[in-house]
Amino acid sequence: MKKSLAELVFIPLPFWSHLNPAIEVAKLLIKHDHRLSITMLLMKSPTMDSKLDSHIESLASSKSDRLNFIILPCHYPSSQTTTMTSFVEHQKPHVKNFVSKLIDSTRLAGFVVDLVCTSMMEVAKEFGIPYYVLSTASSASASLMFHLQALYDECNIDFAELKNNRDGELVLPSFMNPVPIRVLPDMMLDKAEFSLFINYFRSTREAKGIIINTFVELESHVLRSLFDDKRLPPVYTVGPIVNLPSDVGSGGENNDSDEMIKWLDDQPPSSVVFLCFGNLGTFSEGQVKEIACALENSGIRFLWSLRQRPSDGKNSITPSSYTDSTDVLPYGFLNRTAEIGKVIGWAPQAAILAHRAIGGFVSHCGWNSTLESLWFGVPVATWPLYSEQQFNAFELVKELGLAVEIKLDYVMDSMDQTVVSAREIEMGIRKVMEHDSNVRKRVQEISEKGRKALMDGGSSFISLSRLINDVIENIS
CATH class of the missing domain: 3.40.50.2000 (Glycogen Phosphorylase B;)
Structure with a gap:
């Protein structure tokens, strides 16, 4: 049975705000189409969050139809000296090892990687496997960073220098109102961190698709700008993905x-x-x-x-x-x-x-x-x-x-x-x-x-169907 399913490998970032949405997206995918199976590769928390690590261990020991959780080895450097990039890089050999075994027993259709784990794209490329990027932030945040990345690469504009103009404004094609510089993400005003995120979004342009936890009716103006950008891969809106009360109880x-x-x-x-x-x-x-x-x-x-x-x-x-x-x-x-x-x-x-x-x-x-x-x-x-x-x-x-x-x-x-x-x-x-x-x-x-967006015929339901069809085509 397993061999006949299209297998996706999810690689989420081990933070509550990234892990929980990734799990909910995975559940939504397998609920939507019986031809899919998902393996989620879990990393232990680099921040020494004992509650999160306990939750990750409970996931790995749970039984779920067509959704499996595997904990990657976690012998990496101290969280006080490692960056998020080096933390993810440290996991690449373990992911390679797991995928090399998985290929023999499944029809591997693609990776779904957290936007901050885009270095895992190199693993997918090595195996010749398509990959999708999952953004757990708003489409407005994604649109902002794609815009800044393009300006950085094409016009040599370094927005980390904006910290000297905190009272200024930035005009964005995806927003109707000028955006005050003081409300821009804090990482934009740090040169090293800004450079990291520019790399994340540059890599994301090479993905097979971008999955965003939002819905058209909420961020219509922003999403139009993303849909119309021919330099981007297809954008799939699958939200609103939320932790419903019956799913709450982890993390506290x-x-x-x-x-x-x-x-x-x-x-x-x-x-x-x-x-x-x-x-x-x-x-x-x-x-x-x-x-x-x-x-x-x-x-x-x-x-x-x-x-x-x-x-x-x-x-x-x-x-x-x-x-x-x-x-x-x-x-x-x-x-x-x-x-x-x-x-x-x-x-x-x-x-x-x-x-x-x-x-x-x-x-x-x-x-x-x-x-x-x-x-x-x-x-x-x-x-x-x-x-x-x-x-x-x-x-x-x-x-x-x-x-x-x-x-x-x-x-x-x-x-x-x-x-x-x-x-x-x-x-x-x-x-x-x-x-x-x-x-x-x-x-x-x-x-x-x-709520209607997720129902049969709704905007996110249709977008999810398009995503699944694309995944299935990867192994056809």
Whole structure:
């Protein structure tokens, strides 16, 4: 049976924001077509994230029809001295070894590699196998980087120099509004990191196709520019791919999950604002106090996922829950807000966003979180922290009208970072909780369109079918 199936090899990046979408895309592919089988090659976390590594081990030990997980050997240099590029490079011999054995027993139809793992394309080329690139970010982020890469190669424009013009703007063919330089991805302003990403996108142009977790109805203007670019391979939109509540439970300290859901059950519909800032999001003690003051002054019901930074000297970069959050919160805050709010550690984000009591989401604007909020029809108040999140926030607020602004250009741990005031935060919370706002209506409309996109005849359903047909043709 295995020999008659078209086999895809997935190589995701071992970070929650990359791994989970890759798994969901794989599940979607095999659900969509019985002729496909997928093997996912898993790398252990280079950041010493013990919870992620435990999750990876549980995947490898699980049984799934036509979806197999293999953990690659992980004897690589210390995470403190290796770059992401060298980390991925270190895995290439192990991938070659695995694929050389796989070829004898399967009809290998292609690789699907994370955009940051594009050096694995060399392995695919060595075996004469087609390869596709999976982008877990927005199509706007991909369009931005393709545009900058073309300008860098063809016009010798080095955008790392933009850091000297933070008040300037950039005109992009895929955006209707000029983009402030201060909201561009932070890696663009670092010469070495910018060079790395330029290489990633240069390599991506050579792929058989680009798979993006988005849908046409959400990013129509951007996607038109990608579809029309003859210098790019075919672009396949397969989203919105989200972690539905039944799939949640990995990745956190979920001992209190039942208690927080039970608390939400007792709240009125759309009455609670949810604050959650991703797997890496943390704030200084001064900023935590401003958030607390904003919540207390607003009088709005809240559920706040509050995390602390790793202790100095630890290898892990992953935040953890506070043993006692009263150490960083204003004196008496928990007692004064006991009737309207709850401060928690790790949060089962999808399960919370799906709850009828949630009316707004203060978010870091990671793309996976953005798609989850849209899927469940919950409007966002933007508070980006790092990577391309500021760019996502700008797209949501200014281009798409799907979010309200707390900040667009906040950068976690920035040298010139200022504390966002309680007044600014309270204003954002009040806006996102308005029940008859245009933003809320727009989010509800996009939520419905996103669900329809995945149904038979929907835009992503059709795009997924085209992708599968292309994969099958590889072995015909």
